[in-house]
Amino acid sequence: MQNLEVKSKKIAKMLHQDFIESQLVVKEQEARMIESRKMATLGEMASSIAHEINNPLAIIAGNNVLIKRSLNEPSNEIDIAKLLKNVEKIEKTVNRVDKIIKGLRLFSRDGTLDQMSSASIDSLIEETLSLCQERFRTSGVLLSFETNYHGDILCRGTQISQVLINLLNNAYDAVVELDEKWVHLKIKQVQNELIISVIDSGFGVPIEIQNKILQPFFTTKELGRGTGLGLSISKGIIESHGGGLTIQTLKGHTCFVVKLPINQKAA
Numbered sequence: 001m002q003n004l005e006v007k008s009k010k011i012a013k014m015l016h017q018d019f020i021e022s023q024l025v026v027k028e029q030e031a032r033m034i035e036s037r038k039m040a041t042l043g044e045m046a047s048s049i050a051h052e053i054n055n056p057l058a059i060i061a062g063n064n065v066l067i068k069r070s071l072n073e074p075s076n077e078i079d080i081a082k083l084l085k086n087v088e089k090i091e092k093t094v095n096r097v098d099k100i101i102k103g104l105r106l107f108s109r110d111g112t113l114d115q116m117s118s119a120s121i122d123s124l125i126e127e128t129l130s131l132c133q134e135r136f137r138t139s140g141v142l143l144s145f146e147t148n149y150h151g152d153i154l155c156r157g158t159q160i161s162q163v164l165i166n167l168l169n170n171a172y173d174a175v176v177e178l179d180e181k182w183v184h185l186k187i188k189q190v191q192n193e194l195i196i197s198v199i200d201s202g203f204g205v206p207i208e209i210q211n212k213i214l215q216p217f218f219t220t221k222e223l224g225r226g227t228g229l230g231l232s233i234s235k236g237i238i239e240s241h242g243g244g245l246t247i248q249t250l251k252g253h254t255c256f257v258v259k260l261p262i263n264q265k266a267a
């Protein structure tokens with residue numbers, strides 16, 4: 001009898017061990033899927049990111065030509081104030097390229113093994129926005145941003161950037177063909193929570209597909225344009241941060257809301 005008890009205890013222990021190991025495997029696979037979807041997004045965005053960098057480079061080159069031309073004038077005709085403006089423009093544009101590169105670094109690094117760390121929400125947003133601003137501008141989609149929170153947040157920055165890029169890309173896709181096209185990113189601190197809303201000028205997600213869009217592989221985009229993984233991965237990322245991702249309709253417009261706890265220790 002006692003023998004039987006010992007045996008069943010052993011089996012229970014083995015089953016428990018198996019369960020823990022399979023949970024670890026699932027977690028690892030989830031992390032790999034997040035990473036591979038992110039790299040695919042990066043590939044899809046590659047040409048628009050090149051454009052984000054190309055435009056500032058053209059501005060720098062243009063101002064450089066103007067400076068050279070001025071310096072070739074007889075010295076008494078050199079307009080110092082104008083020269084200074086050109087130099088300042090170059091400086092500002094170099095800073096813009098720097099942000100884009102930081103955004104790329106933030107987005108592309110492998111975040112699967114990252115521990116949560118304290119990150120400035122201002123830098124995180126600025127660097128993420130710098131990856132898509134030019135694309136929005138070129139297509140005539142007005143991208144605006146407001147925040148009432150300038151502190152830090154305990155998070156895996158790479159993953160939060162991935163969520164934002166997906167929500168912004170979805171919003172872009174939803175409005176780019178409309179007459180009225182805008183996307184508004186709003187960040188608000190409410191007590192110990194950060195509420196990140198991405199609102200677009202679209203007319204909301206049809207009620208009949210609202211409960212499907214967070215499921216993996218659900219997409220309404222044409223073949224080759226969407227995998228239908230963006231929102232389900234985003235939801236997983238946000239939940240692993242102890243937050244939530246929901247969809248709402250705000251004054252008839254589509255609004256995705258991310259809620260993230262702000263860890264006071266990190267703030």
Ligand SMILES: Nc1ncnc2c1ncn2[C@@H]1O[C@H](COP(=O)(O)OP(=O)(O)OP(=O)(O)O)[C@@H](O)[C@H]1O
Nearest residue numbers: 170171174213219220221226227228229230231254
């Ligand atoms: N802002 C939005 N407005 C309207 N519909 C949306 C919006 N965001 C998402 N959707 C709907 O939800 C679906 C799923 O979005 P999700 O981000 O998961 O995948 P996807 O954008 O289709 O593909 P992927 O993100 O993998 O490239 C979209 O195909 C679209 O039908």
Ligand SMILES: [Mg+2]
Nearest residue numbers: 166170230231
């Ligand atoms: Mg998407």
